Amino acid sequence: MPICLQVRIVAVMLVVLPALALAQSIGGPLTPLPAVPELDPARVELGRKLFNDPRLSPDNSQACADCHRLDRGGADGQVRSSGADGKPLPVHTPSVFNASLNFLQFWDGRAQSFDGLVHLATGSAAEKGDGWSAVVQRIAGDPAYQAGFAQAYGKPVSALDVKDALVTYQRTLLTPDSRFDRYLKGDTSSLSLEEKHGYQRFQEYGCIACHQGVNIGGNMLQKFGVFDDYFANRGHVAEADRGRYNVTGDPDDLYLFKVPSLRNVAVTAPYFHDGSAPTLEAAVDAMFHYQLGRTPSDDDKALIIKFLQTLTGQWEGKPL
Amino acid sequence: MRLNARRSLLLLATCAMSLASVLVYLYWMSKADENGTYAQARDLIRQIKQYDAQWEGAVLKSRTTTNYNYDPLVLPLLEMKRLWREFDTLEGRNLQTDRLAWQSAFRDYQQAFDDKVLLVSRFKSHNAILRNSLAFLPAAADVIQVHLRQLVDADTLRLRRITSDTYDLMLSSLEFAQTTTDDKAADILVGLNNLSVNKERLPVDFQVPIDTISQHIALILREQPKVDQLLEAIEAVPIAERLDAIALMLDRDEQAAALTAQRYHFYLLVFSTLLVLLLLYMGVWLMRSYAEINRVNRALVSANDELEQRVERRTQALSQASAALQREVDERRQLENQLVQSEKLASLGQLAAGVAHEVNNPIGFVSSNLGALDDYFGRLQEMLKAYADAENTLIPNTLSAELAKLRTEIELDYLLEDIPALIRESKDGISRVARIVKDLKDFSRVDSSHDWQLADLHQGIESTLNIVASELRHKADLVKEYSPLPQVECLPSQINQVIMNLLVNATQAMGAERGKIALRTGASENRVWIEVADNGCGIPAESLQKIFDPFYTTKPIGQGTGLGLSLSYGIIKRHGGEIRVDSEVGVGTTFRVELPIHQARSA
Numbered sequence: 001m002p003i004c005l006q007v008r009i010v011a012v013m014l015v016v017l018p019a020l021a022l023a024q025s026i027g028g029p030l031t032p033l034p035a036v037p038e039l040d041p042a043r044v045e046l047g048r049k050l051f052n053d054p055r056l057s058p059d060n061s062q063a064c065a066d067c068h069r070l071d072r073g074g075a076d077g078q079v080r081s082s083g084a085d086g087k088p089l090p091v092h093t094p095s096v097f098n099a100s101l102n103f104l105q106f107w108d109g110r111a112q113s114f115d116g117l118v119h120l121a122t123g124s125a126a127e128k129g130d131g132w133s134a135v136v137q138r139i140a141g142d143p144a145y146q147a148g149f150a151q152a153y154g155k156p157v158s159a160l161d162v163k164d165a166l167v168t169y170q171r172t173l174l175t176p177d178s179r180f181d182r183y184l185k186g187d188t189s190s191l192s193l194e195e196k197h198g199y200q201r202f203q204e205y206g207c208i209a210c211h212q213g214v215n216i217g218g219n220m221l222q223k224f225g226v227f228d229d230y231f232a233n234r235g236h237v238a239e240a241d242r243g244r245y246n247v248t249g250d251p252d253d254l255y256l257f258k259v260p261s262l263r264n265v266a267v268t269a270p271y272f273h274d275g276s277a278p279t280l281e282a283a284v285d286a287m288f289h290y291q292l293g294r295t296p297s298d299d300d301k302a303l304i305i306k307f308l309q310t311l312t313g314q315w316e317g318k319p320l
Numbered sequence: 321m322r323l324n325a326r327r328s329l330l331l332l333a334t335c336a337m338s339l340a341s342v343l344v345y346l347y348w349m350s351k352a353d354e355n356g357t358y359a360q361a362r363d364l365i366r367q368i369k370q371y372d373a374q375w376e377g378a379v380l381k382s383r384t385t386t387n388y389n390y391d392p393l394v395l396p397l398l399e400m401k402r403l404w405r406e407f408d409t410l411e412g413r414n415l416q417t418d419r420l421a422w423q424s425a426f427r428d429y430q431q432a433f434d435d436k437v438l439l440v441s442r443f444k445s446h447n448a449i450l451r452n453s454l455a456f457l458p459a460a461a462d463v464i465q466v467h468l469r470q471l472v473d474a475d476t477l478r479l480r481r482i483t484s485d486t487y488d489l490m491l492s493s494l495e496f497a498q499t500t501t502d503d504k505a506a507d508i509l510v511g512l513n514n515l516s517v518n519k520e521r522l523p524v525d526f527q528v529p530i531d532t533i534s535q536h537i538a539l540i541l542r543e544q545p546k547v548d549q550l551l552e553a554i555e556a557v558p559i560a561e562r563l564d565a566i567a568l569m570l571d572r573d574e575q576a577a578a579l580t581a582q583r584y585h586f587y588l589l590v591f592s593t594l595l596v597l598l599l600l601y602m603g604v605w606l607m608r609s610y611a612e613i614n615r616v617n618r619a620l621v622s623a624n625d626e627l628e629q630r631v632e633r634r635t636q637a638l639s640q641a642s643a644a645l646q647r648e649v650d651e652r653r654q655l656e657n658q659l660v661q662s663e664k665l666a667s668l669g670q671l672a673a674g675v676a677h678e679v680n681n682p683i684g685f686v687s688s689n690l691g692a693l694d695d696y697f698g699r700l701q702e703m704l705k706a707y708a709d710a711e712n713t714l715i716p717n718t719l720s721a722e723l724a725k726l727r728t729e730i731e732l733d734y735l736l737e738d739i740p741a742l743i744r745e746s747k748d749g750i751s752r753v754a755r756i757v758k759d760l761k762d763f764s765r766v767d768s769s770h771d772w773q774l775a776d777l778h779q780g781i782e783s784t785l786n787i788v789a790s791e792l793r794h795k796a797d798l799v800k801e802y803s804p805l806p807q808v809e810c811l812p813s814q815i816n817q818v819i820m821n822l823l824v825n826a827t828q829a830m831g832a833e834r835g836k837i838a839l840r841t842g843a844s845e846n847r848v849w850i851e852v853a854d855n856g857c858g859i860p861a862e863s864l865q866k867i868f869d870p871f872y873t874t875k876p877i878g879q880g881t882g883l884g885l886s887l888s889y890g891i892i893k894r895h896g897g898e899i900r901v902d903s904e905v906g907v908g909t910t911f912r913v914e915l916p917i918h919q920a921r922s923a
Contacts, residue, residue: 203387208458213391222448
């Protein structure tokens with residue numbers, strides 16, 4: 001039996017180790033943010049104006065920038081922002097920063113990048129698409145916008161161009177030059193030893209299994225509650241909690257959410273689609289419990305949080 | 321007519337338009353894939369296939385790697401989407417032979433793609449947690465071992481069994497990850513049950529790591545088959561096949577398009593040939609009609625020219641006739657005048673001849689009487705001389721004294737001297753009268769005025785000069801420059817008349833100052849000429865043409881008839897001669913008369 005066991009260990013290791021070695025040789029599964037793309041300045045400026053224009057809400061009450069506040073990490077710090085009707089929206093507002101790098105948009109990933117980057121600040125984010133014609137009419141009636149669109153697009157204001165301007169602007173909303181990005185680019189001194197250890201723990205515990213890629217997340221969907229039933233423990237399950245199921249209707253997609261980007265995570269509390277984790281600690285605890293099925297030591301958790309704090313990038317030359 | 325022209329123009333334009341549009345249509349149809357659309361489309365399909373392979377490769381790689389970057393599972397799909405959109409727009413423009421087949425091919429690809437996107441998405445979710453648990457298993461087993469070693473007072477054999485069971489379970493799970501079979505799954509399930517049974521006998525705080533590993537193994541047991549299924553499903557998604565089918569359709573379309581293009585090329589060729597032939601025909605036709613037009617035009621022009629010439633000829637004839645008429649009228653008038661003149665002259669001549677005849681007799685006897693008187697007085701003188709000589713011898717002296725006294729009183733000596741002089745002068749006078757009468761007779765030789773005779777022109781000139789001498793003498797000096805002239809066959813009285821006219825005119829041309837008139841004569845082989853040149857006022861150029869016209873005169877009304885030169889002209893013409901004038905205002909005028917010595921028609 002021990003011999004048999006040893007043979008099996010060797011056999012398994014022979015298969016697993018090369019795989020591990022391969023993983024190491026690929027390099028880190030995290031990659032630095034690309035530079036802010038050079039886009040048509042006229043269109044970017046139009047997008048910026050539109051982004052800050054309350055006429056994009058049905059009742060002229062809210063601009064995109066009211067919830068996606070660039071001075072607050074691209075979100076508003078609320079558990080759930082208020083809609084135009086004053087009632088809280090179904091989900092927590094995610095950051096607009098680096099959103100263009102996510103493979104899908106919204107918590108339930110219901111939209112691809114282009115469309116997903118544009119939704120009206122309606123009472124419910126799900127009601128996107130309604131009211132667009134009214135909004136475009138309002139925009140088209142403004143002589144300043146008429147001139148702007150004529151200059152940037154060479155034609156009158158159209159819904160497609162309004163969206164394009166907004167998307168173009170949002171593509172410039174990247175937060176490069178975080179300390180961790182500098183580390184990835186070779187500046188090993190930009191992280192302290194503890195933070196480097198934190199990164200190591202982040203990999204060892206498997207956080208990196210989902211939070212990877214250029215956006216440290218944002219490129220896959222994952223079930224919330226792999227090792228325990230998050231929603232049963234939290235109670236009063238709402239419709240929005242069913243995640244991707246709301247999009248596909250497939251029972252396999254129940255509780256499936258887009259893995260959020262961890263960039264700027266330290267300045268975008270609260271966390272999760274329901275904003276239920278008010279602090280990084282709470283969020284990390286929840287992740288360990290529900291997603292990793294492991295119990296970290298307090299030291300490791302602290303190290304990971306320290307690492308997460310190095311992911312805060314810069315906007316317009318200033319750290320967020 | 322105009323409406324007709326417009327209609328035919330419209331018809332022509334319509335014809336040209338339709339021909340041109342057919343040409344353009346054929347050309348358009350024969351343009352097979354000019355922009356390389358098919359090549360481009362094939363390239364897009366090839367690229368999509370490449371990305372698909374890349375995608376699949378990334379999926380397979382992620383299956384064996386623990387800490388994997390899933391971006392490569394996202395980027396190919398975005399690229400494929402972009403390329404497909406490009407292909408879609410490209411293909412949308414293309415002429416598709418079988419729209420239905422294309423639609424279904426597009427649908428099939430889209431379906432396969434969507435399937436694959438969904439499968440890959442699920443694969444990512446499941447694979448991530450599966451890899452995590454698989455990576456965690458050895459560590460979890462180690463943790464258990466470490467924990468169990470801390471358990472000092474336990475049954476070592478049991479502990480060892482738990483440890484070995486855990487390891488066994490872990491290895492089974494890892495093996496299960498490599499070769500997923502239902503048997504292994506059942507084994508693992510049994511192992512998990514054993515572990516949970518063994519766990520119950522351990523202290524509570526030792527149960528936690530075992531729970532953890534159990535959870536992870538359970539997850540592997542759950543997720544591994546799913547991941548395998550998903551992988552199989554992903555590999556089974558027929559994207560490549562769909563793309564191959566599309567590529568095949570592209571080839572077929574291209575071939576069909578090439579065939580169509582070829583066919584239309586042929587049509588185009590035929591059509592162009594026909595067009596060229598038509599053009600050639602039209603060109604020939606045009607050339608012909610142009611030549612016809614040219615010919616007709618030329619004929620027209622020549623007809624026109626002829627007409628003009630005819631008109632000109634007629635006009636000329638007419639004007640000639642008119643001129644002839646005028647001339648005739650003039651001639652007749654001239655003739656009339658000449659008739660009048662000659663009548664006048666004839667009567668004047670008759671008068672002169674009569675007078676001359678009548679005067680001739682007295683002249684004759686006066687002349688002879690004067691001769692006799694001269695003779696008689698000579699004899700008387702001799703007598704008187706004898707008386708004077710006898711006087712001195714007379715005694716008484718008184719008588720002689722009385723005689724002497726009487727002689728003195730009557731101035732006898734003077735008388736004796738003067739009387740012969742008187743007689744001589746009278747003789748001169750009478751001889752002059754006789755000559756004048758003779759000249760008059762010569763001038764007005766009425767009887768012989770129409771007889772052509774040989775005459776000495778100088779003689780005629782001289783007698784004419786005598787007639788106008790009185791008038792001439794006051795105004796000008798006459799210079800005669802005669803050359804020897806032969807006898808000329810002429811009508812002398814008429815020639816005299818011409819000379820007189822010219823002399824009178826020359827005299828009248830003189831101003832206040834005394835002028836000079838030259839009379840020159842000369843002869844050539846068969847012609848003689850007479851020139852009358854004055855240094856008078858001259859004739860202006862504009863008048864020069866008209867001086868021979870009848871009734872043309874510059875003199876005040878009543879002084880001249882305006883017939884003189886006209887008559888002269890007529891006379892000279894009748895002689896077959898010429899009269900010319902040469903004049904300069906302020907310098908003088910020269911008339912030249914030329915006459916043939918012999919008359920051609922003297923018969």
